[in-house]
Amino acid sequence: MTTPDKGKTPDNLAETRRTLPIALLRAREAVMERFRPLLAAHDISEQQWRVMRVLLEAGESDATQLSRLANVLAPSLTRMLRTLEARGFTTLRKDPGDARRALITLTDAGRGFIRTLAPESAAIYAAIEARLGRDRIDHILDELDFLLQSLAEAS
Amino acid sequence: MTTPDKGKTPDNLAETRRTLPIALLRAREAVMERFRPLLAAHDISEQQWRVMRVLLEAGESDATQLSRLANVLAPSLTRMLRTLEARGFTTLRKDPGDARRALITLTDAGRGFIRTLAPESAAIYAAIEARLGRDRIDHILDELDFLLQSLAEAS
DNA sequence: GCGAATAAATTAACATGTTAAGTAAATCAG
DNA sequence: CTGATTTACTTAACATGTTAATTTATTCGC
Numbered sequence: 001m002t003t004p005d006k007g008k009t010p011d012n013l014a015e016t017r018r019t020l021p022i023a024l025l026r027a028r029e030a031v032m033e034r035f036r037p038l039l040a041a042h043d044i045s046e047q048q049w050r051v052m053r054v055l056l057e058a059g060e061s062d063a064t065q066l067s068r069l070a071n072v073l074a075p076s077l078t079r080m081l082r083t084l085e086a087r088g089f090t091t092l093r094k095d096p097g098d099a100r101r102a103l104i105t106l107t108d109a110g111r112g113f114i115r116t117l118a119p120e121s122a123a124i125y126a127a128i129e130a131r132l133g134r135d136r137i138d139h140i141l142d143e144l145d146f147l148l149q150s151l152a153e154a155s
Numbered sequence: 156m157t158t159p160d161k162g163k164t165p166d167n168l169a170e171t172r173r174t175l176p177i178a179l180l181r182a183r184e185a186v187m188e189r190f191r192p193l194l195a196a197h198d199i200s201e202q203q204w205r206v207m208r209v210l211l212e213a214g215e216s217d218a219t220q221l222s223r224l225a226n227v228l229a230p231s232l233t234r235m236l237r238t239l240e241a242r243g244f245t246t247l248r249k250d251p252g253d254a255r256r257a258l259i260t261l262t263d264a265g266r267g268f269i270r271t272l273a274p275e276s277a278a279i280y281a282a283i284e285a286r287l288g289r290d291r292i293d294h295i296l297d298e299l300d301f302l303l304q305s306l307a308e309a310s
Numbered sequence: 311g312c313g314a315a316t317a318a319a320t321t322a323a324c325a326t327g328t329t330a331a332g333t334a335a336a337t338c339a340g
Numbered sequence: 341c342t343g344a345t346t347t348a349c350t351t352a353a354c355a356t357g358t359t360a361a362t363t364t365a366t367t368c369g370c
Contacts, residue, residue, distance in 0.1 A: 013273050014280065016208050016224075018296055020186045021201075025226050027299040028179035030306040035176065040359085046176075047326065053171050063349065069171075071180050076326050078350055083325085100335045100348040118168050125169065131305045140302060141173055143295050144182040150286045151185040195329085202356065218319065231356050233320055238355085255318045255365045316367070327356070337346070 020147075034128065038120050042113075047072055048080055049117075052089060055106040056114055062101045089113055175302075189283065193275050197268075202227055203235055204272075207244060210261040211269055217256045244268055 016022045032046065039049055047070070054070040055061065061069070067077050081104065084090040089110035095101035106114075129137055171177045187201065194204055202225070209225040210216065218236075222229045236259060239245040244265035250256035261269075284292055 013208065013269075013277060016205070016212055019280070020283070020292065020296070021183060021190065022205065022226070023296050023299045024179055024183035024186065027302050028176060028183065029226060030303050031175045031179065034306070036358095045325065045358090050171070050177065053168065057171055064347090071177070071184060073327060073329095074349065075328080075351080079326075098336070098348085102349065114168075122168060125174070128175070128306070131308070132302060136298075136301070137175065140298050141175070141178050143291075143298060144178045146291070147182050147287060147295060148185050151189070151283070153286070191328095200328090200355065219317090228357060228359095229319070230321080230358080234356075253318085253366070257319065312370090314367100314369080316365100318365080319363085321362070322360085324359095325357080328354085330352085332351070333349085335347080335349100337344100339344080340342090 031128065034124050035121070038117065038124060042117055044113075044117075045080075047076065048084060051077070051080060051084070052106060052110055052114055055090065055104065056111065060103050060105045062095065062103055064101075066104055084110070186283065189279050190276070193272065193279060197272055199268075199272075200235075202231065203239060206232070206235060206239070207261060207265055207269055210245065210259065211266065215258050215260045217250065217258055219256075221259055239265070 036046070039046060044052075051066065051070045051072060054066060058065070058069060063074060063077055063081075066072075067074050070077075072080070081090060081092060085092060087109075089107060091105050091107055092102050093105075095103050132140075191201070194201060199207075206221065206225045206227060209221060213220070213224060216224070218229060218232055221227075222232050225232075227235070236245060236247060240247060242264075244262060246260050246262055248258050248260075250258050287295075
């Protein structure tokens with residue numbers, strides 16, 4: 001009835017190498033490894049960079065939306081925004097229509113900072129594309145999107 | 156000469172949704188979301204579970220190897236092993252041939268703990284497989300493996 | 311052999327991940 | 341309109357990520 005236990009341990013757990021959580025983690029680490037020197041050179045963390053990139057794309061956002069878009073938990077975001085605001089990259093104001101919400105904006109300095117790193121970042125990404133091929137990367141992105149959609153559907 | 160800027164921001168950065176680091180992160184979060192309740196119920200972190208799974212597969216390992224296989228940094232591993240050892244799941248001894256190395260082993264209790272969670276873990280994975288299809292998951296794993304291999308080759 | 315270089319693990323310090331609890335504002339039921 | 345619930349964000353506490361410095365042991369050059 002059930003499929004054979006090929007690649008399974010005695011406890012019916014798949015080989016770690018062939019599980020989505022670990023394979024996704026390892027793949028991501030392999031990619032990020034190439035970006036870390038750039039981020040470190042400009043004294044910005046991976047997460048801060050992600051938040052700023054998302055802000056550039058989405059424009060002024062409330063914390064909940066930003067948290068979701070950048071895949072950063074709300075408590076982490078609260079702390080990070082203190083750092084980013086101290087550096088002059090973001091500002092925060094109360095939503096005039098709903099005093100609970102905090103609206104976050106990228107400052108001109110923040111946009112300028114992204115513009116500074118953009119060429120090198122694009123070059124690193126291009127180097128990765130050169131290894132895999134743009135089509136292959138697009139295919140992988142499509143597959144990951146499919147995974148996301150499949151798991152998002154109501155159970 | 157260059158490809159058109161479809162899906163690029165004014166700074167030639169790809170849309171965040173279509174970048175490997177963010178897509179991989181989001182995909183992984185979507186998967187892990189389903190495992191977290193199980194891990195939380197047994198008071199074990201994702202990383203601790205990963206280390207134990209790797210230990211089960213690889214057998215006694217030194218810290219460097221374990222760190223690499225489980226994608227956990229050495230300082231994190233040092234701290235985690237204190238917790239795991241206190242719970243009686245792992246033991247640590249000096250390598251008799253090289254006193255710098257620490258050899259880590261899974262105890263019987265550690266193996267028993269994995270055996271306890273294995274059925275539920277396998278069930279969660281099976282539910283994910285039911286949504287995506289085993290073939291599609293295998294394909295995704297192959298693609299991730301290809302990505303890993305491509306980036307690992309000497310530059 | 312011996313000192314310099316290298317390697318393995320740990321410690322330290324700070325940022326982020328993660329869950330739970332707390333605070334303040336908006337919404338809902340009656 | 342008012343008390344209870346819900347929502348948005350923050351704070352707290354602890355684990356892990358991350359880099360740098362430290363410690364101890366091994367290896368290399370001579």
